[in-house]
């Protein structure tokens with residue numbers, strides 16, 4: 001009986017914490033987004049760097065669909081196959097396979113064919129533990145893709161995007177940009193930072209130049225691509241292969257505007 005009451009109390013306090021974090025996430029996003037002007041997507045070609053299959057769609061799906069609808073080249077690099085979403089090695093093979101299929105289907109929905117997607121298969125959850133040689137090879141590969149495609153715009157996670165793979169994806173992009181020597185406009189996106197971000201993040205974001213990109217004309221394409229990741233088939237009852245995401249983030253992925261912060265190459 002006592003154990004049952006403890007479990008119930010735990011459950012209620014977890015739900016309350018989640019509810020409050022959802023509210024904070026929505027307030028943070030709206031507070032920052034409303035300060036920035038709305039733009040149409042540019043006609044520049046783009047390179048999207050995503051730590052996991054789904055980040056490209058959740059963060060940049062609208063802008064990708066808009067560019068592709070105009071025939072503008074978009075190349076996507078996904079660093080891991082997202083196998084560790086449930087933190088259970090026994091599921092890695094299956095999860096990795098399904099998430100790769102979802103990546104291809106979602107990108108196809110956005111107008112990107114598989115020839116324009118590079119999947120690096122780094123270890124999900126620990127890409128910051130690459131050895132010196134591995135790091136060199138990954139940076140060299142990213143840099144060679146940059147030089148081959150010469151994108152006008154590069155999209156990657158914001159350095160404060162909380163998840164360690166997202167934070168390190170930013171560092172890898174920085175290293176590759178320096179190595180490649182390409183001249184591209186850099187845009188930073190946030191996913192986990194909105195939900196888990198540290199104290200003071202909103203103040204720092206308020207002071208950063210950003211663009212709010214409107215993609216209403218391609219809203220359906222993005223919604224369908226998001227559905228591929230968040231809908232069935234489920235890994236376990238009602239839990240998609242991208243994991244159980246907070247309500248506030250799921251709602252954010254369904255907005256018809258995407259917010260990007262201007263980045264620059266670190267000196």
Ligand SMILES: [Zn+2]
Nearest residue numbers: 051052055166
């Ligand atoms: Zn991710």
